[in-house]
Amino acid sequence: MIEVMQEKETYLSQFARLEERLTGNRQPWFHRTRKAAIAHFAELGFPTTRHEEWKFANVAPLTKTPFQSVAGSELDVVTAESLKRFTFGGLDCTQLVFVNGRFAEELSTIRPLHNGMKVGSLAAALDSDRERVEPYLALHAGYKDQAFVALNTAFVEDGAFVFVPPGKIVEHPLHLLFVSTSPGEPTVSHPRNLIVVGDNSQITIVESYVGLDDSLYFTNSVTEIIAGQNAVIDHCKLQQESEKAFHIATLAVHQDRASNFTSHSISLGGAFVRNDVNAKLDAEGVECTLNGLYVAGGDQLVDNHTLIDHAKPHCNSHEVYKGVLDGKSKGVFNGKIIVRPDAQKTDAKQTNKNLLLSDKAVIDTKPQLQIYADDVKCTHGATIGQLDNDAIFYLRSRGIGPEDARNMLTYAFANDILSRIKIDKVRAHLDAALLSRLPKGQEIKEALC
Amino acid sequence: MLEIRNLHAKVGDKKILQGIHLSVKAGEVHAIMGPNGSGKSTLAQVLAGRETYDVTAGEVLYEGKDLLELSPEDRAREGIFMAFQYPVEIPGVGNRNFLRAAVNAIRKYRGLPDLGIKEFLAMVREKMKFLEVDEDLLKRSVNEGFSGGEKKRNEILQMAVLDPKLAILDETDSGLDIDALKIVANGVNALRTKDRAIIVVTHYQRLLDYIVPDYVHVLSNGRIVTSGDKGLALELEEKGYAWIDEQPVGSDA
Numbered sequence: 001m002i003e004v005m006q007e008k009e010t011y012l013s014q015f016a017r018l019e020e021r022l023t024g025n026r027q028p029w030f031h032r033t034r035k036a037a038i039a040h041f042a043e044l045g046f047p048t049t050r051h052e053e054w055k056f057a058n059v060a061p062l063t064k065t066p067f068q069s070v071a072g073s074e075l076d077v078v079t080a081e082s083l084k085r086f087t088f089g090g091l092d093c094t095q096l097v098f099v100n101g102r103f104a105e106e107l108s109t110i111r112p113l114h115n116g117m118k119v120g121s122l123a124a125a126l127d128s129d130r131e132r133v134e135p136y137l138a139l140h141a142g143y144k145d146q147a148f149v150a151l152n153t154a155f156v157e158d159g160a161f162v163f164v165p166p167g168k169i170v171e172h173p174l175h176l177l178f179v180s181t182s183p184g185e186p187t188v189s190h191p192r193n194l195i196v197v198g199d200n201s202q203i204t205i206v207e208s209y210v211g212l213d214d215s216l217y218f219t220n221s222v223t224e225i226i227a228g229q230n231a232v233i234d235h236c237k238l239q240q241e242s243e244k245a246f247h248i249a250t251l252a253v254h255q256d257r258a259s260n261f262t263s264h265s266i267s268l269g270g271a272f273v274r275n276d277v278n279a280k281l282d283a284e285g286v287e288c289t290l291n292g293l294y295v296a297g298g299d300q301l302v303d304n305h306t307l308i309d310h311a312k313p314h315c316n317s318h319e320v321y322k323g324v325l326d327g328k329s330k331g332v333f334n335g336k337i338i339v340r341p342d343a344q345k346t347d348a349k350q351t352n353k354n355l356l357l358s359d360k361a362v363i364d365t366k367p368q369l370q371i372y373a374d375d376v377k378c379t380h381g382a383t384i385g386q387l388d389n390d391a392i393f394y395l396r397s398r399g400i401g402p403e404d405a406r407n408m409l410t411y412a413f414a415n416d417i418l419s420r421i422k423i424d425k426v427r428a429h430l431d432a433a434l435l436s437r438l439p440k441g442q443e444i445k446e447a448l449c
Numbered sequence: 450m451l452e453i454r455n456l457h458a459k460v461g462d463k464k465i466l467q468g469i470h471l472s473v474k475a476g477e478v479h480a481i482m483g484p485n486g487s488g489k490s491t492l493a494q495v496l497a498g499r500e501t502y503d504v505t506a507g508e509v510l511y512e513g514k515d516l517l518e519l520s521p522e523d524r525a526r527e528g529i530f531m532a533f534q535y536p537v538e539i540p541g542v543g544n545r546n547f548l549r550a551a552v553n554a555i556r557k558y559r560g561l562p563d564l565g566i567k568e569f570l571a572m573v574r575e576k577m578k579f580l581e582v583d584e585d586l587l588k589r590s591v592n593e594g595f596s597g598g599e600k601k602r603n604e605i606l607q608m609a610v611l612d613p614k615l616a617i618l619d620e621t622d623s624g625l626d627i628d629a630l631k632i633v634a635n636g637v638n639a640l641r642t643k644d645r646a647i648i649v650v651t652h653y654q655r656l657l658d659y660i661v662p663d664y665v666h667v668l669s670n671g672r673i674v675t676s677g678d679k680g681l682a683l684e685l686e687e688k689g690y691a692w693i694d695e696q697p698v699g700s701d702a
Contacts, residue, residue: 394537394591397497398551398607399525399558408550412541412590419541 007063008045012038015154018069023157024126029134037143037153044147056332056364057274057303062246067188067218069155070100078179078212080107086177086210086240091425093206094119095175100182100217101189102158111172116165119174122192125161132163137194140224140280141252148248148274152190152222159192159221162205166198166228173204173423180210180241182217191221199228199256205235206426209249211242211269218246225251227259229283235263236421240433241270243298250276257283264421265321266430267294267302268437278307281315281343292321293417295437296329296361303332310343310376317347322417323354324410325361336368339376346376354384355413357406387413407444411435450475450646451496451516451615456507457671458495465491467671469507473615476643480657480682481650483668484690489650490534492668493619496648497531498524511615525551526558528614532604532621539591544603547591548573548610555611576609580636598629605636616640617648622656634659654686669693 015038025031046063047054078099087095096119097107103121110119118129125133143150160176178191197203209219219241227233241247247270253261267273273296279288294302308317323331333352354363367380387409395405414434421427435441451473458466465488473479483489495502496509498521509516516524539547553563564572577584582602592600601621608616618637622630637647637660649660657665657679665681666673674693675681685692 388537390537391539393499393521394533394539395547395551396521397525397531397533398547398611399522399555400550401522401554402520404550404554408542408547409539412539416541 008042010066011151012042014069018155022155023123027126027130030126030137033138034154037138037150040144041147041150041154044145044150047147053305053334056330057272057301059272062218062272065186065216065218067186070187070189077181077183078104078107082212083107083177083179086179086208088175088206088423088425088429091173091175091423093173093175095177096120096160098158098160098176098178098191100180100187101178101191101219114165114168114170117168117170118161118163120161121158122156122161122194123158129161129163132196133161133194136196136224136226138224140226140254141222141250146250146276148220149222149250152192152220152250155190156192157190159194162193162195162203164197164201164203166200168198168201170201170203173206173426176205176207178207178209178219178221179212180217180219180245181212182215183213186216186218188218188220191219193221193223195223195225197225197227197231197233200230201228202232203234204423205233206238206423207236208238208240209247210240211245214242214244216244217242219248221249223249223251225253225261227253227255227261229257229259231256231259233259233261234422235261236426237263237265237275238430238433239265239267239269239273239275241273243269243271245270246272248274251278253277253279253288255279255281255283255286255288258285260287262289263291264417265290265292265304266418267292267296267304268433270302271300273300273302274305275303276305276307278309279317280309280311281317282311284312284314286312286315288315288317290317290319290321291417291420293323293414294321294331295324295414295434296331297326297437298329299327300329301332302329303334305332305334305336307336307338308348310337310339310346310348312342313344313346315343315346317349319350320417321352322414323352323363324357324414325354325363326357328358328360330361331363333363333365333382334368335366335380336370337378337380339369339371339373339378341372343373344375346373346378348376348378350380352382353413354382355410356384356386357410403440404443407438407440410438411441411444450512452510454508454510456492456495456509457505458491458502459505460491460502465502465671466495469671469673471666471673473646473648475614475646477664478641478647478649478660478662480662480665481648481668482652482654482665482682482685485652487668488671489652489668490619493531493534493617493648493650496617497521497529522554523558525611526555529617530608530611530613530615531617531619532601532608534619534621534623536592536600536604538593538595540593542591543587544589544591545573545587548587548607551607551611573610576606579639580606580609581632582606597624598626601625601633602629605633609636609640614644615646615648617650619650620652621649622651622653630656631659654682657682667693
């Protein structure tokens with residue numbers, strides 16, 4: 001316990017030291033939010049495995065590593081050329097690049113925007129766009145009860161601010177690329193994104209978290225998405241952090257009447273990965289789709305927690321998460337669905353399927369349904385298994401070798417999630433990333449393309 | 450081409466094949482008939498290399514090689530094809546890509562270069578047309594959501610594309626309506642050449658009206674109890690399988 005106290009202390013003293021210099025603190029309202037957040041963090045401390053939501057993900061290796069906040073001096077090691085492999089093969093999109101959590105304007109491309117639309121650095125928007133930021137920021141990601149959200153809120157330096165006024169169809173996808181590198185001491189960044197989509201507007205957003213090299217760092221990101229009435233949002237998060245990295249990310253979505261939100265969460269990299277997706281369906285007629293794919297090997301840990309909060313009647317949610325676990329990796333899926341007393345005629349469907357490729361890989365899967373309304377349809381199902389022997393034999397009986405057969409089936413299992421992504425070039429990029437994570441991926445590609 | 454001598458096989462403790470003798474030469478069509486549980490499908494699966502069956506005695510020579518020593522994929526590469534009684538659904542693996550992967554795996558084994566996508570498609574389309582298979586089938590996942598008839602036709606398409614030396618059809622006729630049955634039979638008959646051998650495993654005589662066999666063997670309790678020409682199939686149809694149980698066992702076909 002004393003040790004945990006000390007680890008918390010590191011961040012508290014860091015806050016005291018950096019407080020005056022942190023972004024946006026010229027805005028008293030935001031400074032107050034930071035102070036509130038650090039106070040909550042002081043109270044909460046880091047979660048331990050005794051904490052129900054962190055039962056299977058021990059953060060001790062993270063809290064014991066002395067991560068340093070950085071000033072952004074390593075910005076110049078990142079060039080457009082070195083980022084090429086993280087972009088989507090000439091996709092015509094607006095792209096904001098962040099290096100260790102800070103906006104890199106010279107590496108970013110912004111397509112012509114609709115009147116009134118804002119796309120840029122959150123740090124800048126805190127000062128220049130207060131009337132569009134203040135009503136939303138830190139309202140939906142709960143810093144009062146989630147330690148890492150509190151930490152992010154207290155230390156946030158930068159991130160993306162996206163504001164789409166009502167009635168705009170944003171044609172070009174938006175790519176938020178967070179690249180990290182930590183050549184010296186292990187560093188931490190707390191990227192923070194605020195995405196506000198007005199009534200009847202539509203946008204596609206891809207958030208990528210990538211490691212430039214194999215260094216040790218910690219990304220603690222928070223994204224808040226506010227979907228106005230009838231808004232349509234397609235969100236894709238790609239996690240390809242370095243093999244030593246810690247990645248903790250929270251996505252908080254607030255949906256207004258008849259909005260349609262789709263999330264694709266693809267987790268391929270990192271050593272310790274925790275994704276929280278929390279969606280609040282806060283008005284009638286909302287559609288919410290959460291898709292996820294996690295592929296892990298070696299000693300990786302990937303923990304996905306999702307929460308779909310059906311607060312109002314006539315909302316639909318569909319959730320499919322799939323995991324492929326090899327080596328000694330560990331996967332966690334915890335899918336909570338709350339149906340509030342008001343939320344009659346809810347239709348919620350949750351599926352989690354896992355493929356274990358080795359005897360030592362582990363998955364903990366847990367559906368959690370809390371239903372307080374009586375006229376609802378909620379289904380959930382989880383499977384854990386190996387590849388289908390009948391299918392392997394079928395492929396072999398046609399001349400395909402056993403390794404290739406296994407790889408083809410593994411790829412098919414995982415690709416099912418990628419095939420739901422609508423932008424061809426993003427899907428192709430992820431497809432290549434997935435193949436590079438599978439043994440003999442190149443050969444599968446040759447066989448299948 | 451194929452010599453089966455005294456083949457015994459079991460699943461777990463259950464003995465299924467109890468001394469099969471069969472000789473198949475190039476150019477011949479053999480029908481293997483028998484009641485449910487007689488071991489027909491087991492024989493087909495053992496020849497294809499299914500590992501759930503233990504071969505406990507006997508040997509199988511294919512073109513002079515010890516077949517039982519070969520892996521399932523090597524049997525396919527050596528020219529053996531089995532059409533499954535229950536084709537497996539494989540979601541996420543496209544039928545076209547699967548077929549091409551199979552064609553090229555076999556070509557690689559034989560020291561041939563990969564077939565380019567254009568040549569491959571031209572070849573497959575021609576076979577599809579002949580077998581009256583809808584081209585849509587290529588775009589779908591292997592057997593996923595296929596009707597019973599589509600699955601069986603897909604098996605015959607694979608057979609036509611992979612061009613085997615020895616084809617084994619495991620109850621390919623079961624569950625087919627007469628139109629589908631004729632198409633399947635046409636596909637098989639088109640493959641009848643002097644270099645190729647075909648083994649048709651079936652429960653019903655009906656298929657043999659369309660694929661006329663050179664030899665008919667009747668299997669009961671894991672042994673071939675009687676053999677003959679196509680007349681034997683008609684006799685079976687007339688008298689039913691109960692009739693064979695009344696025959697003296699051990700004719701050792």
